[in-house]
Amino acid sequence: MAGPLPIGDPAPADGSLPGQSAIGASERTLHAYVHIPFCKVRCGYCDFNTYTASELEGAKQSAYTDVLIAEIKLSAQVIADAGLPKRKLSTVFFGGGTPTLLPASDLVKILAALRDAFEIAPGAEVTTEANPDTVNAEYLRELCDGGFNRVSFGMQSAVPLVLATLERTHNPANVAVGVAAAKELGLRTSVDLIYGAPGETLDEWRQSVIAAIEMQPDHISAYALIVEDGTKLARQIKSGLLEEPDEDLQADKYELADLLFAEAGFDWYEVSNWSRGEQNASAHNISYWASQDWWGYGPGAHSHFGGVRWWNVKHPTAYASKLADGNSPAAGRETLSHRTRLEERILLEIRIREGLEVDLAKQVNAEASKLIAGFIADELVDAKAAIGGVLKLTLKGRLLADSLVRQLLAD
Ligand SMILES: C[S@@+](CC[C@H](N)C(=O)[O-])C[C@H]1O[C@@H](n2cnc3c(N)ncnc32)[C@H](O)[C@@H]1O
Ligand code: SF4
Structure with missing residues (x-):
C-alpha cells in the first residue's frame, strides 16, 4: 500500500482475470480487504494511501460507500467469469486510512454488499481498524449488529510526548475506553503499538x-517505526530536528515487549504479532502469509489470486471515475513467476512461528545448507527444528529476520 504503485503490465478495462488465477483455486480460501482512504490529519510517520479532506480533489467521502459497492459488484462478476469456484469469504478486513471516519452504517452497508456478493463463511473473522477518537459504544454496537466481530485500535503509544512526536492526535485515554466497550459487546480486540519514535526511552516503551x-x-x-521516504518524519530526521531510531535500542524494546507479552499470556505468532492463544491470531493476516486469494477493494488496494497480482489506481478521484465509467479500477497487474512466488513465501514464512521449510530455502539458494548451519551456530534458528527440516526463528533470529531473508535470497 505504501509508496508508489508497482509498474507491472496493463490491466484490462473490464478487470477480467487470466486463466492462471483459477488454477488450484478450490484449495485456496477467499478473503476481502476494504480500504478506506480517509484521515482527519496525516500522522508524521505515515505513507499509507490516505487523504485528508483538503487532499481529496473533489472525491467525496460521503459518496465513497457506493463507489466501493460498485467495485464489489464488479468483483463478483469478474470472479464468476474467470470460472473460479464459488467460495464464501473466510475473512474480511476494513483498513485505512481510518475506516471509522465513515458512519458505522456505511461500514455495515459495505459489509452487507460483500455478503450479498459472496456470502460470509460461518465463524469468519470480520475486522475493522479504528482510531480511538472516532468510536464510542453506540458506534461499536452498530458494527457488532451489522456483522463485525473484531476491532483493531491504533494505540501506538500510551505516552503523550511520544504520541506528540508521532503527530498522533488521539486522546490516549480513549484507547482503553474503546477496548472496554468493544469487549463488553463481545467483539474481539487488538491494539497496534509502534516502538522507536525519536526520543522514546526504554521506560516510556515499557509504559506503553x-x-x-x-x-x-x-x-x-x-511495529518498529519505519522512517518512510517522503514523510514529514523523514524530513525532520534529515534536517536534524529529530534523531533517527537507534538500532540497539530498538532491539532492546523488542525483547522487552516480547518478555512482557509472554508473561501476560500473549504468544508471538509472527515477528510483529502476539495473541492470547492461537484462536486469537489474526486469520486475515495469516491468509496473506499463506498466499490465499484476496480481493483488495478501494484506491491503491492490491489483490492476489493464484499468483496473479493487481493493484488499483491510487487516488480516490481516479478510482471513482473508473468505476463510474463501468470500468475496472485496476491500474496494473503481474503474473508472478515460480521464482518470485518462492521468494515471497520465504520472506513471509520465515517470520511466522510455524517457520519455513528448509526445502523451500534450498530451492532458491544452492548454498542454503551452509547458510543454515551458520544460522544454527549463531543461534538465530532453533537447531532441533532446523535439523528436522523447518527454520523457526529464535528471539535473536526474530530481531534479524530481514537479514536472514536477504542472505537466503542473495544467490
Ligand atoms: C495504516 S494504519 C491504519 C490504522 C489507523 N489509521 C491508525 O493509524 O490508527 C495501520 C497500522 O500501521 C502502523 N504503521 C503505520 N505507519 C507505520 C510506520 N511508518 N512504521 C511502523 N508502523 C506503522 C501503525 O501501527 C498503524 O496502527
Ligand atoms: S491515522 Fe493511521 S492511516 Fe491515518 S495518517 Fe495516521 S497512521 Fe496513517
Whole structure:
C-alpha cells in the first residue's frame, strides 16, 4: 500500500482475470480487504494511501460507500467469469486510512454488499481498524449488529510526548475506553503499538506495553517505526530536528515487549504479532502469509489470486471515475513467476512461528545448507527444528529476520 504503485503490465478495462488465477483455486480460501482512504490529519510517520479532506480533489467521502459497492459488484462478476469456484469469504478486513471516519452504517452497508456478493463463511473473522477518537459504544454496537466481530485500535503509544512526536492526535485515554466497550459487546480486540519514535526511552516503551496489556485485548501488534521516504518524519530526521531510531535500542524494546507479552499470556505468532492463544491470531493476516486469494477493494488496494497480482489506481478521484465509467479500477497487474512466488513465501514464512521449510530455502539458494548451519551456530534458528527440516526463528533470529531473508535470497 505504501509508496508508489508497482509498474507491472496493463490491466484490462473490464478487470477480467487470466486463466492462471483459477488454477488450484478450490484449495485456496477467499478473503476481502476494504480500504478506506480517509484521515482527519496525516500522522508524521505515515505513507499509507490516505487523504485528508483538503487532499481529496473533489472525491467525496460521503459518496465513497457506493463507489466501493460498485467495485464489489464488479468483483463478483469478474470472479464468476474467470470460472473460479464459488467460495464464501473466510475473512474480511476494513483498513485505512481510518475506516471509522465513515458512519458505522456505511461500514455495515459495505459489509452487507460483500455478503450479498459472496456470502460470509460461518465463524469468519470480520475486522475493522479504528482510531480511538472516532468510536464510542453506540458506534461499536452498530458494527457488532451489522456483522463485525473484531476491532483493531491504533494505540501506538500510551505516552503523550511520544504520541506528540508521532503527530498522533488521539486522546490516549480513549484507547482503553474503546477496548472496554468493544469487549463488553463481545467483539474481539487488538491494539497496534509502534516502538522507536525519536526520543522514546526504554521506560516510556515499557509504559506503553504495560498499558496495552492492562487493557486485556486478544491480540497486540508491535511495529518498529519505519522512517518512510517522503514523510514529514523523514524530513525532520534529515534536517536534524529529530534523531533517527537507534538500532540497539530498538532491539532492546523488542525483547522487552516480547518478555512482557509472554508473561501476560500473549504468544508471538509472527515477528510483529502476539495473541492470547492461537484462536486469537489474526486469520486475515495469516491468509496473506499463506498466499490465499484476496480481493483488495478501494484506491491503491492490491489483490492476489493464484499468483496473479493487481493493484488499483491510487487516488480516490481516479478510482471513482473508473468505476463510474463501468470500468475496472485496476491500474496494473503481474503474473508472478515460480521464482518470485518462492521468494515471497520465504520472506513471509520465515517470520511466522510455524517457520519455513528448509526445502523451500534450498530451492532458491544452492548454498542454503551452509547458510543454515551458520544460522544454527549463531543461534538465530532453533537447531532441533532446523535439523528436522523447518527454520523457526529464535528471539535473536526474530530481531534479524530481514537479514536472514536477504542472505537466503542473495544467490
Ligand atoms: C495504516 S494504519 C491504519 C490504522 C489507523 N489509521 C491508525 O493509524 O490508527 C495501520 C497500522 O500501521 C502502523 N504503521 C503505520 N505507519 C507505520 C510506520 N511508518 N512504521 C511502523 N508502523 C506503522 C501503525 O501501527 C498503524 O496502527
Ligand atoms: S491515522 Fe493511521 S492511516 Fe491515518 S495518517 Fe495516521 S497512521 Fe496513517
